[in-house]
Amino acid sequence: MDTFYESSMLIINEKELLQKVQTHNNVHEITVQVPGGLRKRALKIADFLENAGYTVFISADPCYGACDLKEQGDLLIHVGHTRMYSPHIPVIFAEVYDDYDFIPVLRNHYKTLPSPVGLLTTVQHQLQLPRVQSFLSEKGIHPLLGGGKRTQFKGQILGCDLTAAVTIQDDVEAFLYLGTGIFHPLGAAIATKKSVFRIYDTFEEVSPKKLLKQRHALIFKASQSRKMGIVISTKKGQYRKKRAIQIRDYLEEKGMKTYLFVADEIRPDILHGCDAYVICACPRIALDDAALFEKPVLTCTEVPLLFEDKAYEMDMIL
Amino acid sequence: MDTFYESSMLIINEKELLQKVQTHNNVHEITVQVPGGLRKRALKIADFLENAGYTVFISADPCYGACDLKEQGDLLIHVGHTRMYSPHIPVIFAEVYDDYDFIPVLRNHYKTLPSPVGLLTTVQHQLQLPRVQSFLSEKGIHPLLGGGKRTQFKGQILGCDLTAAVTIQDDVEAFLYLGTGIFHPLGAAIATKKSVFRIYDTFEEVSPKKLLKQRHALIFKASQSRKMGIVISTKKGQYRKKRAIQIRDYLEEKGMKTYLFVADEIRPDILHGCDAYVICACPRIALDDAALFEKPVLTCTEVPLLFEDKAYEMDMIL
Numbered sequence A, B: 001m002d003t004f005y006e007s008s009m010l011i012i013n014e015k016e017l018l019q020k021v022q023t024h025n026n027v028h029e030i031t032v033q034v035p036g037g038l039r040k041r042a043l044k045i046a047d048f049l050e051n052a053g054y055t056v057f058i059s060a061d062p063c064y065g066a067c068d069l070k071e072q073g074d075l076l077i078h079v080g081h082t083r084m085y086s087p088h089i090p091v092i093f094a095e096v097y098d099d100y101d102f103i104p105v106l107r108n109h110y111k112t113l114p115s116p117v118g119l120l121t122t123v124q125h126q127l128q129l130p131r132v133q134s135f136l137s138e139k140g141i142h143p144l145l146g147g148g149k150r151t152q153f154k155g156q157i158l159g160c161d162l163t164a165a166v167t168i169q170d171d172v173e174a175f176l177y178l179g180t181g182i183f184h185p186l187g188a189a190i191a192t193k194k195s196v197f198r199i200y201d202t203f204e205e206v207s208p209k210k211l212l213k214q215r216h217a218l219i220f221k222a223s224q225s226r227k228m229g230i231v232i233s234t235k236k237g238q239y240r241k242k243r244a245i246q247i248r249d250y251l252e253e254k255g256m257k258t259y260l261f262v263a264d265e266i267r268p269d270i271l272h273g274c275d276a277y278v279i280c281a282c283p284r285i286a287l288d289d290a291a292l293f294e295k296p297v298l299t300c301t302e303v304p305l306l307f308e309d310k311a312y313e314m315d316m317i318l
Helices: A002-007 A014-022 A036-051 A103-112 A123-138 A183-192 A209-223 A241-253 A283-288 A300-306 B002-007 B014-022 B036-051 B103-112 B123-138 B183-192 B209-223 B241-253 B283-288 B300-306
Strands: A029-033 A055-059 A075-079 A091-094 A117-121 A174-178 A195-199 A203-206 A227-233 A257-263 A276-280 B029-033 B055-059 B075-079 B091-094 B117-121 B174-178 B195-199 B203-206 B227-233 B257-263 B276-280
Touching: A014 A036, A014 A075, A014 A091, A029 A036, A036 A055, A036 A075, A036 B257, A103 A123, A103 A195, A103 A203, A117 A123, A117 A183, A123 A174, A174 A183, A183 A195, A183 A203, A183 A209, A183 A283, A209 A300, A227 A241, A241 A257, A241 A276, A241 A300, A257 B036, A276 A283, A276 A300, B014 B036, B014 B075, B014 B091, B029 B036, B036 B055, B036 B075, B103 B123, B103 B195, B103 B203, B117 B123, B117 B183, B123 B174, B174 B183, B183 B195, B183 B203, B183 B209, B183 B283, B209 B300, B227 B241, B241 B257, B241 B276, B241 B300, B276 B283, B276 B300
Parallel strands: A029 A055, A029 A075, A055 B257, A075 A091, A117 A174, A174 A195, A227 A257, A227 A276, A257 B055, B029 B055, B029 B075, B075 B091, B117 B174, B174 B195, B227 B257, B227 B276
Antiparallel strands: A195 A203, B195 B203
């Protein structure tokens, strides 16, 4: 199955990108920002822009999404994500397309899918959506697409915005997630309480059971805390100060001692002095990286579960 | 000798700090920023400010100096360093004093010192300077203090500002550095080419030989590079874009392929794609942390040594 994966390519249209840059006047210094997996590409982009006469600064800070635009220079080229908020300098969102063809694997597995089925994906598989929609329709499975709050196209979900799934959860029998990784389809499964099938080089139903077990164990451990840290990120698209203050007041009322922390990148080595932490930033920090932190790290929506037996909810930034 | 060290205390005057805060009107949200070694203190400061009715955010980002003020909230309390540039929000620089008494050790060793001797130290030993000056004068050794560019009191040096030493180098026979650590006195020795004695719980002359050997080895390795990365930090007091562009032009003229990088915190894991890097930020990154980086990292003043046999110069931000 690996051949499918290896044969797919991440495509950035450099010519189109340069044309877009050239529509902006008075641009001399350009910042290029790419997510970790595309760091080699940043150097190539710098090359062709330098050749076109621009001075290019490659942003070396870690980049996880469009929630954290590096607004430096006359223009920012942000690669791999779609617009989330309005920046102060002109920004070109250079989309990256994975030309992976879902149809061969889907052909072997579509019979497992109920109808209607909600389609979900991330930006790099956007161009494949129409093909998958047509294929499913031909096979008598009705595909549905929902709109997100901070997303750009129908069917798109983010780690912090699963609205495109939630909004159609009552209209579909299950979801089909096109793409790699487990975080997004697991999030959709938890947020909608529907079956979510994930397709890339394999096809399977994702199960949130293990994650929920881990989270409840961590929430229990955190409930024994005396001192709770509440952590905000200054990254613009992750900044939730108001929510942090609400959580602080709630926890203080419940008798916990709290401290508010603020940081750019929330890494394990920067947290200190408390028994557990609530991460009022990207929900993936607490969910994906829990094992890296010495102390329990909770998402915002996990806080009430410290004291009440409520349904588990995904944390979203909307 | 350890008893001396253990018996000294880092003193922050909390009452005075609160009084200073209360002179500012319309302050509701306070950010507290401390260097790594004082992280526990941040929680204590938060406690007494919260008790006085303020909402306190503890900055959890790493903090290495006053070159990187977290200008968030209505007021910033920056602990342990002195003012370096003008911030956009009110900042209280809470100085931290080490009450360590240099006299007992100095009594055993002052005979080694020539006259006149230049005195150097960092902010936490500021209050001990007059005592040391009197002691030396009594013993017939004339103590001299120079002024720095970005420092606050006479005799103060920073990792990036050794002016207080350089400015009096022709008037003294040697320097006496009061304090712990080896970086500052080594820097002074390299910058002034004078003997530098360091005193704390021990008394010794520092020798820059080993450091210079390591640097020349690294510079040689970097001279074999084809692709050179030039890295700027966005930290306000470390931002040297102009210098970076000059170095870029110089290296390109010399036939090297260059890439400009920009980052907040320059850590080993964020650099990629080049054979060596010039760090146009805090000079300690290249000098203190060289072993942590996979590739050679140079300071700005080391760049000409890639091509010319010149005297070694310390990199300063002035």
